[in-house]
Amino acid sequence: MTGLRFFASPRFWRGALPALSLTFVLLGVFWLQPRAMSYFGLNLLFNLAIPIALATIAQMFVIAVNDLDLSIGSFVSLVACIGATWLQETPLLGIAALLGCIAVYACLGALIYIRQLPSIVVTLGMSFVWSGCAVLLLPTPGGSAPDWIRTLVTYKPPYVPMPLIAAAALALIVHFALMRTSWGVLMRGVGGNEKAITRAGWSVLKLKMTMYALTAVFGILAGLTLVGLATSADANIALRYTLLSIAGVILGGGEFVGGRISPIGAVLGAMTLTLTASFLSFLRISPDWQIGAQGAVLIIVLALRAVVNRMEARR
Amino acid sequence: MRICQSILLATTALALTVAGIQVSAADTSDKRIALSNNYAGNSWRQAMLKSWGKNAEQAVNDGVVAAGDAFTTAENQPTEQAAQIQNLILQGYDAIVINAASPTALNGAVKEACDAGIVVVSFDGVVTEPCAWRIAVDFKKMGEIQVDYLSGRLADGGELLEIRGLAGVFVDDEIHSGIEAGVANHEKFNIAGSVHGEWTQTVAQKAVAGILPSMPEIVGVVTQGGDGYGAAQAFAAAGRPTPIIIMGNRHDELTWWKEQKDANGYETMSVSIAPGVSTLAFWVAQQILDGQDVPKELIVPFLQIDQADLEEGLANTEPGGVSNVEYSLDDAKAYLASVQ
Known part of the structure; x- marks a missing residue:
């Protein structure tokens, strides 16, 4: 009896919606292109979803504290450029630069909190800074990814394709850290009720800085994975990621405010977005309509979410 | 007995040779070529796609290839195009012709295609991955x-x-x-x-x-x-x-x-540059599929109009368009012969 009630609850549907959308699109892809139903096919379908999933998780940390990062796309591009140049030629300098990036992100968190600035404005400004650095570092596209990154991203484990293992590991690790530890509760609490956290004696400043630093860490992982997959970099390689990552978080069941996020949902959301693009291209929809169709998929999923929310409100 | 055997062997060998010749002559009729294009927002690209479409349709009707489909990414971004190329691999195309959004950022996807045994020809916006052919403009x-x-x-x-x-x-x-x-x-x-x-x-x-x-x-x-x-x-x-x-x-x-x-x-x-260079890329891909030996680095001649050819050039240009030269299979063969 209790089991049945659980399946009818909005909570279940909210969590299941991202997984259902992914399954739905995946079935569509398999139906159109049976060749995709293989180790090789799944690998090709999902390997470019991994950097997007990492960028989505990065975005999720910022959204968890009620902020928005409009610079993640250019940041990932910059990391890709660092990965293909400094990290390859002078690894120490490369690592120092990446650590510097994390420090800058933490400072951004502090700046936004102390001066109470709108994060959209600060990060939009930073997006030009990151882009500028990337162009300075790599004025013309080029460079080459370090061999160890290449080996890592092209590793082919037996039975299950690497992208699926990576996605599952990413989702579970972040889920455990954010949803199952007391530390995670604090982090989400900043977005949920900042005053309560302050009254309980915690430093919101430190928490926000940590969340921004984590954004940078996952942004770096996204950039390095991307450069590994692409083999070399371009200063504009990941500009699309800003909007994709925000859409991924929302598609995965997150909310812009209130610290309501779902790491597993975010990873599934990012994969759904990538897969939708493939699905539409297999359908042979003209490119003029593809963006519209992608938008339509987003609207359908969000409309279903609204229905779930209404169910919640009725209780 | 011995003689019988040798005759049999000889006939088999002959049959194989004949079959071999026939295969290499009509080799590409079941091959499918795809165009991966990153941008369609100006008159040059529109003319380029139009040339490709006209030429590919003709080639399919003539039975030279089985398909010559054109795909353009919804947004001019290297990550989108990399995903598009991976989709084309999955769709089982035999050759992919690319006008690339970035000379380097697609290399991973291009390598995947090469590893899957697909011929990759890039033109105009060329890619640096060594396994691909390049038709560059000087x-x-x-x-x-x-x-x-x-x-x-x-x-x-x-x-x-x-x-x-x-x-x-x-x-x-x-x-x-x-x-x-x-x-x-x-x-x-x-x-x-x-x-x-x-x-x-x-x-x-x-x-x-x-x-x-x-x-x-x-x-x-x-x-x-x-x-x-x-x-x-x-x-x-x-x-x-x-x-x-x-x-x-x-x-x-x-x-x-x-x-x-x-x-x-x-x-x-x-x-x-004539937007019809897309048709040259099409035929180069077809020739590679046909088993011809084509150099990896090709330079495409640009289209120059002098005072004396102005009237002719203007007559060959559509209003709102760009002067164009389209390549037929024979033109492409002549061009390849000239570079070898």
Whole structure:
């Protein structure tokens, strides 16, 4: 009896919606292109979803504290450029630069909190800074990814394709850290009720800085994975990621405010977005309509979410 | 018994050879070629896609290949195009022809395609991955010949105005370096100023009009295509004498040139790349699938219109379009023979 009630609850549907959308699109892809139903096919379908999933998780940390990062796309591009140049030629300098990036992100968190600035404005400004650095570092596209990154991203484990293992590991690790530890509760609490956290004696400043630093860490992982997959970099390689990552978080069941996020949902959301693009291209929809169709998929999923929310409100 | 066996062997060998010949001659009728294109938002790209479509349809009707589908990414981003190429691999195409969003960022996807046994030919926007073929345009030369032409026309030299393309784009850098090299070769010229015209008439006109008041007498304007007509308008509006403006094969540029030629005998030249280079890439891919030995690095000739060919060039250009040359299979074969 209790089991049945659980399946009818909005909570279940909210969590299941991202997984259902992914399954739905995946079935569509398999139906159109049976060749995709293989180790090789799944690998090709999902390997470019991994950097997007990492960028989505990065975005999720910022959204968890009620902020928005409009610079993640250019940041990932910059990391890709660092990965293909400094990290390859002078690894120490490369690592120092990446650590510097994390420090800058933490400072951004502090700046936004102390001066109470709108994060959209600060990060939009930073997006030009990151882009500028990337162009300075790599004025013309080029460079080459370090061999160890290449080996890592092209590793082919037996039975299950690497992208699926990576996605599952990413989702579970972040889920455990954010949803199952007391530390995670604090982090989400900043977005949920900042005053309560302050009254309980915690430093919101430190928490926000940590969340921004984590954004940078996952942004770096996204950039390095991307450069590994692409083999070399371009200063504009990941500009699309800003909007994709925000859409991924929302598609995965997150909310812009209130610290309501779902790491597993975010990873599934990012994969759904990538897969939708493939699905539409297999359908042979003209490119003029593809963006519209992608938008339509987003609207359908969000409309279903609204229905779930209404169910919640009725209780 | 022994004789019987050897006869049998000989016949088998003969049959195999004959079969081998037949296969290599009609090898590509079941092959499918795809075009992965990153952008369709200007007249050149539209003409490029149109040429591809017309040519591929004809080739499919003639039974030379089984398919020649064109795909354009919804957004001009390397990550989108990489995903698109991976989708094309999954769809089982035998060859993928690419006009790339980035020379390097697609290398991973291109390598995947090569590893899957797919022939990859890049053109115009070429990729650096060694396993792919490249049909490149010598943009640097395109800049150099403009200054060479001006040098032939103007014995005394003088001040030039340079109209560049879009900052930070590979093509702009290449043509610009060619122009710089040309000016270094002909010391009588000096670049008095340069503006970014973004390959668009209206932008070029505004940019030239803005810089003209601060310029000394200009004897020639070196351009990148799509900006010559705008420059001419800006000179006319400022009431300055029209210098020799190099044109870029666009219909409006050629029309203006023709008007000036009829009115006062104006002379110049026009140079750009024919969008029909997509059809050359198509046939190169087909020839590679056919088993022909094709060099990995190919340079495509650009399309130059001189004073004498102006009428013909204008007649071959659609209103709003770009002068075009399309390659047939025989043209492509002749071209490949000439480079080998």
